[in-house]
Amino acid sequence: MDHTGSVKFFNRGPSPVVRLVFFSLLSLLLLFIDSRHQYLESTRSVLSTLIYPLQRLTAVPSMLWREADEFFTTQTHLARDNAQLRAQHATDAARALQLQGLIAENARLRSMLEMRERLDLPLQPAEVLYTERDPSRHKLLVRAGAQANVAAGQAVLDDNGVVGQVTRVLPLLSEVTLITDKDHEVPVQVLRNGLRMILFGSGNANELELRYTPVTADIQEGDTLISSGIDGTYPPGLPVAKVTRVERDPAYPFARVQCVPVTGVNNQHWLFILSSLEKLPPRPETAPEPPPAKAKKVGKAPQ
């Protein structure tokens, strides 16, 4: 009888106060475990698979809106778009031709210098499903998860440059931390002179910061920052940000350098995940290679 009445536990079981204390303690325990350890990731992925259909449903209104919008696009609009794309294509094609030559030349030079071939970048498109509710945490959930061979730590790009990196992988989704997130850093280089720095997110959507920049550092407004590839997460040479303001106050040892991301970090619908999965295993072998480079770097710039 006791077993059949187990449903009644919630009906006429312990008093509300007891239940409040019990569930509050349970929540606090979960909070503690989740913020300190990683034990709950599997539970999270199971639950996320359960509510995945719900999340797909939430994307329906915006999808309908986009489709309706596309449906009612005027002919002039289309024609204009078409012309613009054609022009873009012509330019790109010309560039691509040059690129072929450059790639060949580069390969020759690299082989001459006996340098490791630069990684070919396999990109995997991923649709942005939704953003996180907390406005101070710059994270997105994209529709490509463990099933699509996404792994934590992979870089996420869009057509303009670096957007962020995958920080958590669920079976069907993955969480992308944007470069504007407060706790996110990207190792960068100034395109103009190759100065190496670290770019910090600020927590604001359109702001990045180069902290610990010496007052005497050669950096100007309008400089483009590209990823340096030193961390192994972001491939080298991708545009990341543009310097908007340099403030040098002799009272402080460091200059204040503000930048904006080159990508519209917050207004993309499709992103690309750099699936370096096949390239990952060989990395430990090549690990001995970077240290000399790193040591050189440390000698140049202590940051």
Add this chain to the structure above:
Amino acid sequence: MNMLLQKDREFMLPARTTFIAGSLLAALLFNGLPWSGIWLALRPDMVALVLLYWCTHKPHRIGIGIAWLIGILADVADASLFGQHALAYTVLAFGGIVLHRRVQMFNLRQQTLQVFVLLLASYSAYAAVHLQVQGRVAWTYMIGSVTSALLWPALTLLLQALRHPRGSSERP
């Protein structure tokens, strides 16, 4: 007297389990819509409202345990820490269940004030966790509890209209 009876009848209306579950799912769906910017701050917490509705109207059906479960689901959907929403909804459900007799005595406008206090309590539980984990008070969500409270009468009327069986439209 007549009014009291009628109000009592509103609270005595039967509610099917599927309807309760459906309303909670719809609320989760609503919360999951791609809100951003100012709308994110203004967004009413529909899950909290629907939970509170059922906690005050059917306290023997929807209790603290279910509120906690819904909170865990909300945590996963939100990619926030496990237990953050669960704690907030636990506090909310507790308030709703303890006060459900009192809420039943008031009319909709007076209920709104009571509900606002409960939502504030729930918000402070959420904000306390936020403060502990992120080191900042999440003031923006407070606006959300105001809009949630303002939506209470509308939501109550909506759910009550939906709960009326289609045949019995003889209500005055």
